[in-house]
Amino acid sequence: MLSMKLSNILAMGLVATTQAIPTNRNQPKKQPNFVYIMTDDQDLTMNSPAYMPHVQASIKDKGTFFANHFVTTALCCPSRVSLLTGKQAHNTNVTNVSPPWGGYPKFIERGFNEDFLPVWLQNAGYNTYYTGKLMNAHSIDNYNAPHVEGFNGSDFLLDPYTYSYYNSTYQRNHDPPVSYEGDHTTVVTAEKTLGFLEDALASDRPFFLATCPIAPHANIEPNALAADGDTLMTAAIPESKYEHLFEDVRIPRTDNFNPKDSTGANWIKTLPLQNQTIVDYEDHYYRQRLRSLQGVDNLVNALIERLESSGQLENTYIIFTSDNGYHIGQHRMAPGKSTGFEEDIRVPFFIRGPGVPGGRVDNTVTTHIDLAPTFFELAGIPLREDFDGTPMRVAEESRGVVHEHVTVEYWGSAPVEGEFASVASPLGTKRNTYKSIRILGEGYNLYYSVWCSNEHELYNLATDPYEIQNLYPGQSTNTTSTDPHLFNRDLSTLIPRLDALLMVLKSCKGSTCLKPWDVLHPGGFVQSLSDAMDEQYDRFYEEQPKVSYSKCEQGYIIGSEGAQDVLNWEAWA
Numbered sequence: 001m002l003s004m005k006l007s008n009i010l011a012m013g014l015v016a017t018t019q020a021i022p023t024n025r026n027q028p029k030k031q032p033n034f035v036y037i038m039t040d041d042q043d044l045t046m047n048s049p050a051y052m053p054h055v056q057a058s059i060k061d062k063g064t065f066f067a068n069h070f071v072t073t074a075l076c077c078p079s080r081v082s083l084l085t086g087k088q089a090h091n092t093n094v095t096n097v098s099p100p101w102g103g104y105p106k107f108i109e110r111g112f113n114e115d116f117l118p119v120w121l122q123n124a125g126y127n128t129y130y131t132g133k134l135m136n137a138h139s140i141d142n143y144n145a146p147h148v149e150g151f152n153g154s155d156f157l158l159d160p161y162t163y164s165y166y167n168s169t170y171q172r173n174h175d176p177p178v179s180y181e182g183d184h185t186t187v188v189t190a191e192k193t194l195g196f197l198e199d200a201l202a203s204d205r206p207f208f209l210a211t212c213p214i215a216p217h218a219n220i221e222p223n224a225l226a227a228d229g230d231t232l233m234t235a236a237i238p239e240s241k242y243e244h245l246f247e248d249v250r251i252p253r254t255d256n257f258n259p260k261d262s263t264g265a266n267w268i269k270t271l272p273l274q275n276q277t278i279v280d281y282e283d284h285y286y287r288q289r290l291r292s293l294q295g296v297d298n299l300v301n302a303l304i305e306r307l308e309s310s311g312q313l314e315n316t317y318i319i320f321t322s323d324n325g326y327h328i329g330q331h332r333m334a335p336g337k338s339t340g341f342e343e344d345i346r347v348p349f350f351i352r353g354p355g356v357p358g359g360r361v362d363n364t365v366t367t368h369i370d371l372a373p374t375f376f377e378l379a380g381i382p383l384r385e386d387f388d389g390t391p392m393r394v395a396e397e398s399r400g401v402v403h404e405h406v407t408v409e410y411w412g413s414a415p416v417e418g419e420f421a422s423v424a425s426p427l428g429t430k431r432n433t434y435k436s437i438r439i440l441g442e443g444y445n446l447y448y449s450v451w452c453s454n455e456h457e458l459y460n461l462a463t464d465p466y467e468i469q470n471l472y473p474g475q476s477t478n479t480t481s482t483d484p485h486l487f488n489r490d491l492s493t494l495i496p497r498l499d500a501l502l503m504v505l506k507s508c509k510g511s512t513c514l515k516p517w518d519v520l521h522p523g524g525f526v527q528s529l530s531d532a533m534d535e536q537y538d539r540f541y542e543e544q545p546k547v548s549y550s551k552c553e554q555g556y557i558i559g560s561e562g563a564q565d566v567l568n569w570e571a572w573a
Ligand SMILES: *[C@@H]1O[C@H](CO)[C@@H](O)[C@H](O)[C@H]1NC(C)=O
Pocket: 122, 126, 127, 128, 151, 152, 203
C-alpha cells in the first residue's frame, strides 16, 4: 500500500486530499523488486530490439539503455553461469555447454548450486522465481540430481526439448517433467511467468523474478541431425499469428555482411563467399527471429501491466537483455555466436526502475558479470570479495568501478547453425579457442585478440566499426592498409601494451579484473591504456612475456595457455 502511487490512492478515495500520506519512519524502506527478462541469442547490432515495441516504449524509453554492454563469453551456458556468479568464465571454469567443460553437471560439480545469485538474494530476504531456460545440459535425466537451489518457484525448460518451439518440456519445483507438445514455448513461458508474478505479489517480501524464453534461438528437434552428423539447428519458429510479419525486412547490409574479401582470422578467414541461395535463407532466418520475438514483447507488456495494477511498478527494476549476441552472414559466417566480433559480444541492455532516469543512453562499458554486483548494490547487500564485476551506474549513487575494458574469452568449438551450416563449417570451427579485449576509452575504440593458433587481430573500431581491417602486422590481406597512428605513436608501441593488459585479464581474479593496470603499475599512476602509452614505459612493455598458446584445447587447460604472469613496473624499473 505504501508504495502505491499517490494518484492511485487519491483516486480510490482512501485519503482526504488535505491529509498527509502517513509514513512510518521506523520501518526500513522495502528493498526493490527485480524483474529480469533474458532472451536467448538476441543480437543488438542487427537491430532486433527495434522490432519489439513494448520493450522500446516500456523499458528502454522509460529507463536507461546501456549502449556499451558486453558479454564476456559469447555462448549460452558460460555466459549465464558468469552472470549468475559475477565471475569470468576462467574463474568458474564453466566454459562450454556440456561436460566435462560446462553445462549443468559442471555447474553442480563446481559448487555453484549453493553459491549463486538466487541463493544470495534469498539470504538477503528476497523471494526468487525463475522460468524458461536456466542453462545447457540441464535435462530430463539430471534435473533432480540435485534440483536447482535458490528459487521459491521455478519452472525450467529441460534438454533435449529446450529449443523445440512446439514440443518443449518444463519441470516445475520438485515435480516431474511435463511435455507441452503442440503449445508454443513462448506462450507457455509467458503463462508461467505471470503465474510466478502473482505468487511474488502475494508476499510482503521483495522479489526477484527471472524469465528466460528461448526466442530467438534456433529451433532444435531432439533427434534431427544435419548432413555432417551435428545437431540440426533451424530457424526460430514464431507463433502462427506472427508468421507473415516483416516480409520486406532483410539483415542490415553492413560492410562486413558477406564481404567480397574474406576477413578475420583462423577459420573465419577461410570461409567462402556466400551465394544468393544462402543469403536469401539468412534473410528468412533473420525474419523468423524477429517474428519469434513478438511473443516475448507481449510477455513484457503483460508483466508491466500487472506490475502497474499491483502498485509495485515504481518499486521494481525491470531489465531486458540477452545471454549473448548473434551473427548472420557477417564476415561470411553462417548463423551463430561464439566469436569476439561485435555481433556476438554486444547485447541489448535496457533497465528501468526507481531512480533510473528515463530516455537516457549510458555509454560506460558494462558486462554481464557486472549484473550480480548491480543487483547487490540496488538491494543494499554488501558486495562479495570474489566478484570479478562491479555495479553498473544504474542510479546516481552507484559506487561501481568505471572500467574501459571487457575481457572476452572462449574455449572449444564454434557452433554453426542453420540449414547451410555444414557448407560453412570448416574443420577450424573446432578450434575456436581465443582470448581478447574490447577497450573503449577517451579517443580510442579497439579490439585485440590472440587465437589458440597464435594468430592475432587488432581492429580500430573508431575508423573501422565493422572490424574488417586487421591492423596486426603481417595478418592483413590488405596491403594498402596504413598504420592508424593511434595515440600519435607507432602501432609497434601499442600492441605490447594491449598484450600485457590481456595477459593480466586472462587470469584476473576479483579486483584485478576491474583494475588490471594496478598489477602492471602497482603505484597506481597508470589507470588506462592512454596512461600506459607514455614513452617512458616502452621498454618495460617490449620486455613483457607475450600471450600465446601451445595447443588448441577444448577447455581451460592452463598448461596450454602460455605465460601467465606479467612483469611489474616497480620491480622492473
Ligand atoms: C522463499 O524461500 C526462502 C528460503 O527458503 C524462505 O525463507 C521464504 O520463506 C520463502 N518465501 C515464501 C513466500 O515461501
